[in-house]
Amino acid sequence: MADMKIEVPRLQRDAFADKQCHRAHADHMETINLPPELVDNWQQRALEKMEQLLGRYRSLRDYLDICVRCGSCADKCPFFLGTGDPKNMPVARAELLRKVYRYYFTAAGWLPDLGRAEPLTEEVLNEWYTYFYQCSECRRCSVFCPYGIDTAEITMAAREIMASIGVANKYITEVLANVYRTGNNIGIPAPAWADNLEFLEDDIQEDTGVDVKMPVDQEGADVLLVPPSADNFVNLDTMMGYGKVFHAAGISWTTATYASEAANFGLFLDFNNMKKVNKRIIDAARRLKVKRIVFGECGHAWRVALYMNTLNGPLDFLEVPNPIHCTEFTLDLLKRGAFKLDKSANDEYVVTYHDPCNIARAGGPLEPPRELIRASCNRFEEMPENTTRINTFCCGGGGGLLSDEHMDVRMAGAKMRAMAVQTTNANYLATMCAICKAQLKKVNTHYKLGVEVEGVHGLFGRALVLNGNQEV
Amino acid sequence: MDSVSLIFNVLAYLALAIFWVGVGYRLWVWAETPVPLKIPTTPAPETLSGVTARMAGEVVLFRSLFRGDKALWLGGWTFHGALLLILLKHLRYFLFPVPAWIAGLNHIGVYAGEFILIPLLFLLVRRFTLEQVRYISVLSDYLVLLLLIGIALTGLAMKFVAGVDVVAVKAFMLGIITLSPTAMPASTWFLFHFSLVLLLLVYFPFSKLLHAGGVFVSPTRNQRDDGRIRRYVNPWDYPAESGEVTTFGGG
Ligand code: HEM
Ligand code: SF4
Numbered sequence: 001m002a003d004m005k006i007e008v009p010r011l012q013r014d015a016f017a018d019k020q021c022h023r024a025h026a027d028h029m030e031t032i033n034l035p036p037e038l039v040d041n042w043q044q045r046a047l048e049k050m051e052q053l054l055g056r057y058r059s060l061r062d063y064l065d066i067c068v069r070c071g072s073c074a075d076k077c078p079f080f081l082g083t084g085d086p087k088n089m090p091v092a093r094a095e096l097l098r099k100v101y102r103y104y105f106t107a108a109g110w111l112p113d114l115g116r117a118e119p120l121t122e123e124v125l126n127e128w129y130t131y132f133y134q135c136s137e138c139r140r141c142s143v144f145c146p147y148g149i150d151t152a153e154i155t156m157a158a159r160e161i162m163a164s165i166g167v168a169n170k171y172i173t174e175v176l177a178n179v180y181r182t183g184n185n186i187g188i189p190a191p192a193w194a195d196n197l198e199f200l201e202d203d204i205q206e207d208t209g210v211d212v213k214m215p216v217d218q219e220g221a222d223v224l225l226v227p228p229s230a231d232n233f234v235n236l237d238t239m240m241g242y243g244k245v246f247h248a249a250g251i252s253w254t255t256a257t258y259a260s261e262a263a264n265f266g267l268f269l270d271f272n273n274m275k276k277v278n279k280r281i282i283d284a285a286r287r288l289k290v291k292r293i294v295f296g297e298c299g300h301a302w303r304v305a306l307y308m309n310t311l312n313g314p315l316d317f318l319e320v321p322n323p324i325h326c327t328e329f330t331l332d333l334l335k336r337g338a339f340k341l342d343k344s345a346n347d348e349y350v351v352t353y354h355d356p357c358n359i360a361r362a363g364g365p366l367e368p369p370r371e372l373i374r375a376s377c378n379r380f381e382e383m384p385e386n387t388t389r390i391n392t393f394c395c396g397g398g399g400g401l402l403s404d405e406h407m408d409v410r411m412a413g414a415k416m417r418a419m420a421v422q423t424t425n426a427n428y429l430a431t432m433c434a435i436c437k438a439q440l441k442k443v444n445t446h447y448k449l450g451v452e453v454e455g456v457h458g459l460f461g462r463a464l465v466l467n468g469n470q471e472v
Numbered sequence: 473m474d475s476v477s478l479i480f481n482v483l484a485y486l487a488l489a490i491f492w493v494g495v496g497y498r499l500w501v502w503a504e505t506p507v508p509l510k511i512p513t514t515p516a517p518e519t520l521s522g523v524t525a526r527m528a529g530e531v532v533l534f535r536s537l538f539r540g541d542k543a544l545w546l547g548g549w550t551f552h553g554a555l556l557l558i559l560l561k562h563l564r565y566f567l568f569p570v571p572a573w574i575a576g577l578n579h580i581g582v583y584a585g586e587f588i589l590i591p592l593l594f595l596l597v598r599r600f601t602l603e604q605v606r607y608i609s610v611l612s613d614y615l616v617l618l619l620l621i622g623i624a625l626t627g628l629a630m631k632f633v634a635g636v637d638v639v640a641v642k643a644f645m646l647g648i649i650t651l652s653p654t655a656m657p658a659s660t661w662f663l664f665h666f667s668l669v670l671l672l673l674v675y676f677p678f679s680k681l682l683h684a685g686g687v688f689v690s691p692t693r694n695q696r697d698d699g700r701i702r703r704y705v706n707p708w709d710y711p712a713e714s715g716e717v718t719t720f721g722g723g
C-alpha cells in the first residue's frame with residue numbers, strides 16, 4: 001500500500017514537559033535491588049554510573065560522539081509527531097544526555113557555549129525523567145539515521161543511570177517486583193495460573209468438542225511455551241490458539257509457573273534486572289527438561305529472548321536455533337501440512353496487522369505472522385508502507401509507558417498508528433505483543449477505530465479445524 | 473627560512489600531531505569499548521558479506537539518510553562527493569611523482585571546489601530556516617560549515633583572484649611531509665587557506681566530524697543478526713545472582 005501522508009507538527013515548546021509517570025515505590029525498588037529513593041550524593045553517583053556505561057557500551061559512546069544534528073530522525077518519532085514537543089525529537093532527546101556527557105567527559109566541556117555542554121543539575125534530572133519516559137525505545141529513529149544512531153540505546157542508558165540513583169517509574173519497577181514475587185508481571189500466583197488454563201481447556205471443549213490440554217509444569221515436554229501472562233488472562237483467544245496449535249500438531253508442550261511471563265521489563269530499566277528476569281526462563285527450561293523454548297506473542301520479550309544465549313548461556317541443552325518465535329514455529333508446522341484450516345471461520349473480519357516495534361526492528365519475524373494471517377482469513381489489508389515492517393509506528397505504550405497516569409502521552413504517541421489503521425477497512429487489528437494489545441484497545445476507543453484487537457494466534461486458532469489432526 | 477614560514481611549519485606539525493593523536497585516541501576508545509549485545513536494526517544481514525554490503529550502502533550512498541530526508545540526502549551526498557574529489561585532487565601536492573589518475577582529476581577537482589559551495593550553503597541555510605533543525609543546532613554546527621565554506625572560498629581565490637605558484641606550494645607541502653621544512657609560498661590567499669585547513673585538522677578529533685570513523689563502528693549497522701546461530705559473548709558478563717530470584721510461586 002502507498003505511503004500515508006504524515007503531518008509534521010509545528011514545535012510546541014514544553015508542550016509535554018509536565019507529563020511525568022508516577023515515581024517508583026520504595027519497596028518495589030528494594031525488591032529489584034535499587035535504591036528506594038533519590039540517594040544523597042546522587043550527582044556523583046549518576047556520573048559514576050554514566051562513566052561505567054560509557055565503558056561498557058560502544059553504542060552509547062559512539063552515538064553520543066558522532067551525531068551531526070542533521071535532523072533526519074527528528075520527524076520520525078511517534079512521540080514527537082503526536083506531541084509536537086521538540087524534546088521528543090530523537091536527536092533532541094539524545095541531546096539531553098549528550099549535553100551532560102559533553103560537560104563532564106569531553107574537551108567540549110571547556111567551551112560550553114560552542115557545543116551545548118551542561119552540568120547535571122536537578123533541573124536536568126527532572127527533564128531526563130520526563131523525556132526518557134516519553135520514549136518507548138521503539139528504534140524507529142535509528143532506521144532513518146545515517147549512522148544508525150539508536151536513541152533507544154541512549155534512553156536505556158539514561159534510565160539505567162537514573163535507576164542507579166533511585167529514580168524510576170512506578171509501572172516498570174512494580175512489574176519487575178511482581179515477576180520476582182510470582183513469576184509474572186501481573187502478580188498471579190501459580191495456582192491461579194493453572195486454574196485459568198483449565199478454564200480455557202473447558203472453553204475449547206465446549207466450543208469444539210475436542211479435548212485440548214493446556215499443561216502446566218510438565219516435566220519432559222518437548223516445548224516450553226513462554227507467553228506473556230496477559231495471554232492467559234486477557235487475550236484468551238491467543239492463549240487458546242497456542243494450545244490448539246500444539247494439539248493439532250501433536251507436540252508435547254508445557255507452560256511453567258516459574259516463568260509464566262515472557263515479558264522482561266529489565267530491558268526498560270537496567271541490565272542487571274534484565275539478566276535476572278531472563279535467567280528464570282532458562283532455569284525453568286532446564287528443570288522441565290524441554291528441548292526448545294517457544295516465545296508467545298510479546299514484542300520486547302522477543303528482543304530479550306534473542307539476547308538469551310548471551311545473557312545466560314551457553315544453552316547447550318536446547319536445540320539450535322533457540323529460542324523460537326511462536327509464529328515461526330506455527331508457520332513451519334503449517335508448511336509441513338500439520339493443520340487443516342477453515343478461513344471462513346474468520347469471514348466476519350477484515351484483518352490488518354500491526355508490527356510491534358521490537359519484533360520489526362529488533363529481530364523479526366516480519367513475514368511469518370502475515371503468512372499465518374493470510375492462511376486464516378479471507379480478507380487481509382496492509383496498512384501504509386511507511387507505517388509497517390521496518391517503518392512501523394509504535395503503539396504508543398511500549399518501553400514501560402503503559403500506565404494509566406501516562407494516558408496523554410500514550411494516546412499522543414499512538415496517533416500515527418491510529419491514523420494508519422484508519423486508512424484501512426479493518427475491523428480486526430491483529431498484533432503479536434501483549435503491551436500493544438492492551439494499548440491498542442485504549443487507542444481503539446480514543447480514536448474510534450472500530451476494531452477488535454487480538455493476537456495472530458487468536459485468529460489462527462479460530463480457523464484451525466481440530467478434528468483434522470494429523471501426524472507430522 | 474623567514475619567520476612566517478617558520479611559524480607555519482611549526483603550526484603545521486602541531487596541527488598534524490593533534491589531528492593524528494586525537495583521531496587515533498578517539499578510534500582507540502571506540503575500539504576498546506565492548507559491545508555487550510547484538511543490537512542490529514533488523515532486518516539485518518546474517519553474513520559478513522551481507523554486513524559489508526549494508527555498510528557500503530551507508531557510507532557510499534547514505535542509504536538511511538535517503539530514506540529519512542531526500543533533500544538533505546541530495547545536499548549531503550553531493551557535498552561529501554565533492555569533498556572527496558577535492559581531497560583526491562589535493563594529493564597531487566603530496567605525492568611525487570603524481571599518479572596519472574590523480575593528475576587526471578585536476579579539472580574535475582576544480583569544478584568540485586566551485587560546486588561544493590552550493591551544498592554547503594544549502595546545509596547552512598537549512599540550519600537557519602527549518603524550525604526543527606534550528607532547534608537542535610548548536611553553535612559549532614554553524615561554525616564548522618562556515619569553516620568549510622571559508623576553506624573553499626580561499627582555495628578558489630587562489631585560482632580566480634590571485635594565482636599562486638603551485639610549484640612552490642608543492643615544495644612546501646613535500647617539505648612538511650618529508651620532515652625537511654622549506655619556505656612557504658608567498659601568497660596571502662594561500663596563508664588564509666592553509667591556516668583554515670590547520671584549524672579544521674585541530675578541530676576534527678574533538679568534533680562531530682568524527683562521524684567519518686564512527687559510522688563504521690555503529691553496532692546497529694555493522695553487526696550480523698546471527699545471535700541465535702552462534703552464541704555471542706558479552707565481554708564484561710558476570711554471573712546472575714540467581715539466589716535473589718528464587719521466591720516464585722511454583723515450578
Ligand atoms: C566516511 C566518510 C564520511 C561519511 C560516510 C560521511 C557521512 C555524512 C552524513 C551521512 C552526513 C549527514 C547528512 C549531511 O549533512 O550530509 C554528514 C554530515 C556532515 N559531514 Fe560527513 N561523512 C564523511 C566524512 C566527512 C568528512 C571527512 C568531513 C569534513 C571534513 C565531513 C563533514 C561533514 C559535515 C560538516 C556534516 C554536517 C552537515 C550539516 O551541517 O548538516 N564528513 N556526513
Ligand atoms: S526510540 Fe522511538 S520513541 Fe524513542 S526517540 Fe526513537 S523513535 Fe522516538
Ligand code: SF4
Binds near residue numbers: 067
Ligand atoms: S539522524 Fe542521526 S545524525 Fe542526524 S540528527 Fe538524528 S541521530 Fe543525529
